[in-house]
Amino acid sequence: MIKSFILISRFVAVCSSCAMTLLLTMPTIASGQIFVANGNTGSIGEYNFDGSTINAKLITGLSDPGAITIANGFLYVTNYNNNTVGEYTTAGATINAALVTGLDGPVAVAVLGNVLFVVNNLSNSIGEYNATTGATINASFITGLNYPVGIALSGTNLFVSNRYANSIGEYDATTGATINAALITGLNNPCPITIAGENLYVANDPLANGGSTNLGPIGVYNLNTGVAVNASLIPVFEQTASLAVFGSNLYASSVNLGIVAEFNSNSGATANGSFLSGLGAGTTGIAVIPPVEQITINFTANIDGLSDILISPSGFQWEHFQAQAPGLQGGNFPTLVSIENGNSMVLNSNWFPNWTGQTVLAAGATPIYSSSLSTSSTETQFYVPGSANLSVLQSRGSTSMLETPSATNGNVFRIEFNDISFSGSTNYQFSLTYSVMATPPVISNQPVVEAVVTGNSAIFSVSTISPLPQTYQWQVSTDGGNTWNNVSGTSYTGSTTAVLTIANPTTEIMGYQYQVIINNAVGSSVSFPAPLVIGSSNAKLAWLQTYFTTAQLGNPGLISDTATPANDGIPNLMKYAFNLNPLTDDNLDLPQPAISNGQLTLTFPTLQTDLIYTVQASTDLINWSTSGVTVQANGSQMSASYSLSGNTPVFLRIFVSETP
16 A cells, blocks of 8 residues: 655645474473572472472581582582582482582582583682582683672573673683673673573662662563563562573572562563462572473384484484385385374374385485475474484394484484395384473574565564474464464464464554464463564665664554654654654754745655655645646755745645555
8 A cells, every 4th residue: 555645835744645103102291390599597498390399408408508500410509608519419419518619609600511610709700610520620710790699501601690780791601701791781780690592581689789679670681682671571579589490480589588489481470479488588599400201202114125214303204225116015115104292193194205206316325215204383393312212123124223313413313224135025113212301492583573575475483492392373463562362364374383474464564563372291482572564665674673673663553654653743654755763853854945036945855765755736725736836856856846926825745655
């Protein structure tokens, strides 16, 4: 639709319009644990995800325990009073109560591989130690901090909260080099921090350093840019000592209240304000062990010759190598893949590859025939770990595991069936069993603003990390994120996949927001909303993104062509025409008329090539016409004039419309 906007000279402005069977089974998930430290009682308790107590005194005899972390199957605890870090099993057995000694106010720990990082807030430093022996690697790995309190790792990047600098810094965890000492600023005595996906959660404690209250917000920030996603995700929480995220759950401990509260990690809504209560004052560190899920893949196929099955994150690949061509009569073909997620069937697909017409290659490393079955909308991705147990149930020749998942082979399992020494096809069976941490999906890449030129498709996508089968459901909000509904209609494709496509969106859905809900057997995660921006040209899109924030771009009433967000009576399209700021009053910056030699003239720049600028005249503000208007164009300038006669009033207006 072409929308037109009018600027009237002489004081008035007007707007017008304007053979294989594969079975994946998932037994009941083993419950995970939450560990909570208490500095006053010198103990660590163990609890279930439903809030029930496993052992309130799993570990005792500690000296003001604060931060705790779990890595490599062990639990590391800071003891502030005696300046040590102790190591324990998750069953509570002591490995070494003084693994690291001689510290200076240890308040936080993190582990990367076999390296233990310890935050010393009294010496404003972070030390580096061997996580097995406790030997010092570099006691002054990072120095020059300003009362550091919290630490978190993402890959090989180390994030540190500096309480007295009111900031979060980012450092290289392998060298200690500063990446950005002030990644996030403007905080209010930041204390504990934690990371989930690309979200960095920060708790503020205004009472620290002389503040008047201990009620501070918990905010969430983009891990890569430091930009606030929601600086007051949880507006008020009392003296937060520790944070932990598990899927869509954010846990926060309160030193004063002796509780652990549970919130939604995306919306900040309170799930259970007293998830764990009665812990007593001095409640400090939190650490989480996700539940463990055992997965078994049972496989059956007819084999005649040499064939391989590949199991990868994108699906299954069947390859046949022996010179004898496979066929439905001879074997060497997959037939059916059936995947179960609990009691819900996720995938049930026939897989009869068509070998006819495929080029026969030389036998050897290159398969003669190859056929794949990729995952799709309601199917799963297999994040199979490198350690799995292969059990051969039935085999005439040999069944062997040639490749296990790694970063270098695309996380592929390759299992080979060698029946070359025998004639005729036969039945092979095996089972592949492995365990994974059963966590809700973690969003590694959020949907972002999608800005498209009219006539092109819009694409929103999300990337996740999940060891379990997961499903997707995209939703749309038409009211700035207040309400959400599942997307529907023929213009949408991929509404239950990781990629949502909107065919030829029109300006009627300009500013709509899109989010995706990802579910697996453990829980769900909701992505951040991403707005859809539509413009007549790339220049129009750039103008919108220059002046409007991401949140504002998701408000249809603010960014539409007819909207006047500055309340100055000048619509957005007119401001775009003259490259003005839509959020400020720009009446004085509009073209102004002049009288010269009996002519009413109006001179203005024609800045946007995707717009048509027309000048019209009227003597009564009712009837408008280009008749009598003389127009001269000089490059990007246009000058219009109209002859004055006696006392007859004359008005000129600029009519702006988008190019069809």
